[in-house]
Amino acid sequence: GAVVSQHPSRVICKSGTSVKIECRSLDFQATTMFWYRQFPKQSLMLMATSNEGSKATYEQGVEKDKFLINHASLTLSTLTVTSAHPEDSSFYICSARGVDREGSYNSPLHFGNGTRLTVT
């Protein structure tokens, strides 16, 4: 089945630094990727939607200059948390949808295992 790999699984950084999280589709071409954020004991909140080769669409209230999303290829999207602060500490999860080798449109969305970001 479709697999989405997210890296790193955990990262600790100092306040003011930037952190990049990668999301890769391993056996299909991800035409669209979604980035979610999950606060402790809460649900997942959609941050942004990115389509390969175009700018990401951010949900209301999400700072696009702080959470930079790049989807430069059909298998890779990156989320960069710029000038991270302790309040950015969270669990970030990506998901992807696209077309597999047989040309089938894969649904439902497939999720990565998430990245636990801790900003000290």
Next chain:
Amino acid sequence: GNSVTQMEGPVTLSEEAFLTINCTYTATGYPSLFWYVQYPGEGLQLLLKATKADDKGSNKGFEATYRKETTSFHLEKGSVQVSDSAVYFCALKTSYDKVIFGPGTSLSVIP
């Protein structure tokens, strides 16, 4: 707008007990409905899905039926195990492939 409501947790059950986690939704159009499970420290795994009214999704002993008339998608399992302890998210997918999650219900199964 689109939204998902789940019963509040945490839910604590004894092993082999019957499980029901209620889920209702509000949506425009005809969404697909899902249950995802999240084990401690991990990402989300798809548990089951239903794409149209009256469909029943099932997997690993869990099942849920898409009820359009009551806008519900309740999760059930006849006999839970300790290994079922996790957080369960009900979700809907819009025509634009955005997935809207419910708040999650934490389940603890004790031996």
